[in-house]
Amino acid sequence: MFGNQQKRRFIVIGLGNFGMSVARTLHNDGHEVIAIDRREELVDRNAGEVTRAVVADGTQKEQLAEAGAENADCGIVSTGDDLTASILSSLALHDLGVKEIYAKVISMEHHRVMVRLGIQETIFPELESGRNLARRLIGKGLLNYLNIAPGSSIREMIVPPKWQGQSLKELRLSRTHGLVVIGVHDQLRDKMNIPPDPDRKLLVSDTLLVAGHDAAFLKL
Missing domain, CATH: 3.30.70.1450 (Regulator of K+ conductance, C-terminal domain)
Incomplete structure (x- = not known):
């Protein structure tokens, strides 16, 4: 990161290659990173590379709140291959008051759906x-x-x-x-x-x- 930036709390939902790349980079830059995935093997594998790794369902608001999402400055939803999970996770973060939400998308149709839901920040890795x-x-x-x-x-x-x-x-x-x-x-x-x-x-x-x-x- 450029310059001295204030430490922030990020919550990353979905610990595939893209999600972990984001989580790892943020953590290495000195930020607090809570990584969430419903797959226990991914959480266990990556636990040492983030502040805290939690086995949880990122589509469930209660589980996100228990993991600490309510106090997050920013949420990154990296469940792009599962459209329903991407939508529900983004809405759950929004309902918990997370002001800054980025969602990985896999198509322009997916992007348009997220924009209609009020998620303006989308990430399209393949396109970029x-x-x-x-x-x-x-x-x-x-x-x-x-x-x-x-x-x-x-x-x-x-x-x-x-x-x-x-x-x-x-x-x-x-x-x-x-x-x-x-x-x-x-x-x-x-x-x-x-x-x-x-x-x-x-x-x-x-x-x-x-x-x-x-x-x-x-x-x-």
Whole structure:
């Protein structure tokens, strides 16, 4: 996570690959994570990777409340393959007063159902991974992509050969390309520098976090 963020309590329902990836990342970033699944073997397998793992039915409001969902800042519903469970779990979190709810969906129809129910934040991993792959295929040195507004993005990218050995001050990217480097990841030391040192020479092993208009990236 970027900067010093306040510790939050998350409740993750559904401990498949996606749900555990989210839970593990949040826990490793220092947040409290309560992980819930009705399958005891998954709960036992992942108990050491979260704050607390509970065998419970995520569609049942009473069981969620007993697990601590009422005090959660955010809920993540990762039972996307089971449409009914996804809907009921999201509604149960809403009824318990959880203000921020994210639901994994497996189709646009699933997404539309969740939106009609008032769950505005949906996650479509297959769609997003497909889009990111396409952008990597057509992008120059693109490693990751985050759309922040229509026509604008933050991109993780390798250092283009023509930038290597130069400092950000020398490159003047905001003036020459309309791009802003917000971070430099020193891969050799595994250290993310935010904000970056404008006088440090960029290395071939570095990766950059760059913000700007998509049209500007196409001109690189």
